[in-house]
Amino acid sequence: MATRSTDTRATKRHPKKKGGTGRLDQKLRAAPRRQVGTEYVLRLYVAGMSQRSTAAIKNITEICDAHLPGRYDLEVIDIYQHPTFLQRDQIIAVPTLVKKQPIPVRCFIGDLANREKVLLGLDLQDKL
């Protein structure tokens, strides 16, 4: 299980993962970006800690923990702190979740409240 956060505030609000990895923040920082066995590389762009941002973070971690335990790497990026990152992934709407791996690359805009659409897009619908 791997959740990294570029934004410290986002990390604070980050719910603890099930499965007994207590202090995961430190572990994450030390961990290499791609771990063996990591199938899903996800980036979530949010604008500060708005309600929408927290909702999006909560929604995606719930989905990942339920369907991809230990198989994902999630990076949360606050666009106010890293405006230059926006060009890299062609972000205009926030929140946006970018699925970098596995290919094809897909973007999910919105707070990820429509769980079925996210699962469908992440190709997890069979595991519902």
Add this chain to the structure above:
Amino acid sequence: MVTRRRSRPRKDSVAVRQLLKAPTGIRGLDEVTLGGLPRGRTALVCGGAGSGKTLLALEFIVRGIREFDEPGVFVTFEETVDDLAKNVTSLGFDLKDLIRKKKLAIDYVFIERTEIEETGEYDLEGLFVRLGALIDEVGAKRVAIDSLEALFAGLPNKAILRAELRRLFRWLKERGVTSVITGEQGEKSLTRYGLEEYVSDCVIFLDHRVQNQVATRRLRVMKYRGSSHGTNEYPAMIDKGGLSVLPISSLGLTYPVSNERVVTGVARLDHMLGSKGYFRGSSILLSGPAGSGKSSLAAAFAESFCKRGERCLYLSFEESPDQIIRSMASIGFDLGRWVKKGLLRLNATRPTIYGLEQHLVSVHNLVSEFEPRAVIIDPVTNLSAVGANNEIKAILTQIIDVLKSSGITAMFTSLTGGAHGHEQSEVDISSLIDTWIVLQMVQSANERNRILYILKSRGMEHSNQMRELVLSDEGVDLAEVYAGPGTVHTAAARRKSGDTKVIG
């Protein structure tokens, strides 16, 4: 107690402040808008595909940097930075250099509809942050967005989009930048997605239409809140100098006239025109059938200007520059040396290369760039390939207005066909002409000879005689007049008739 207001509020209480404008630097556009686009506000540029929207937006930014030292940000939804830079290299715009100098920032925003899934509430804060970062990076005073409509194609939720666009325009205004956004022409509205609903300050419409297989560009300012502006459709043109607009309505019949005379280049023809030649700044028409010596007289005229060290612009619709030089060398005019000295510019184009308006803009641009004292158009009748006679007349009126207002002497040649009378110029422009010289071919004694006479010459004494025009390797000249019984004797007849007397 209620007092009814009796008079309107005093003027000074209204504190009318002149609307500040940001000049675009685009030739003609600042004249049409009386100073440029509204400063600190957003202007919409709309038009069909290929109408020059992107170019206008980009020129606004690049000229803003180069001519007015106002850094700018260009956001493109359509082309990558590299493509954009390549496309405008031919206009002499080095975008990469401006980017290196931190005067320009370009952001290519790419939205792939098929890769995007909508999963809940969102806003476009990402776009704002990107734009804001670029504005801060270069200290931008100007922003162009080309074209926002890509958002409509890329993002499914129109309600969110419309709310965010409204916020974007408010935000741009708060940032104090002057901005231009472009929009594709819609079927029933100005733009496909109704961007004009959000932009209320200034709307410019670009048109690109095809008539007689010839494309014509036009520009119109549809709306300009808080400012007067030219309301006509103005001919526009895209050439190697970029976009230019011709503010034709600014001209009229108010130009100053000169009493100065300019020689015709043929001494005896000067003599026929009150011994002094044409008026400077007048319009001259040479009409005649094929081979009657129109171009030769025009060359004599050009030579006379160049000899005085005055620049002359020769617009040819028939012959290439080299061919003109060769042809004129055969009658003793060495035009090549004037070209080398930069006094003569031979500009050859096919009339069908662009529409009439573009010819007008092209003449206008050449004149303002080269600053000639004389312009020759040889022959104007070839323009009938691209327009009806009344249109040509309208355009020639405008060309004459442009030239006369600058005190430039204009010479037009006109080809008359066999079916028309000699005194009928094919494009019917006689009323615009100050001095009209008619050339004819006469057949007598197994010869064809050239006859010249002055049909009219406003404001000066002029000869009523018919004279023979002689072209030789020494140049153009008029033969001495030999008046026979009731007719002008030319060539063989002239030599034969011993009893004729010399008049001129």
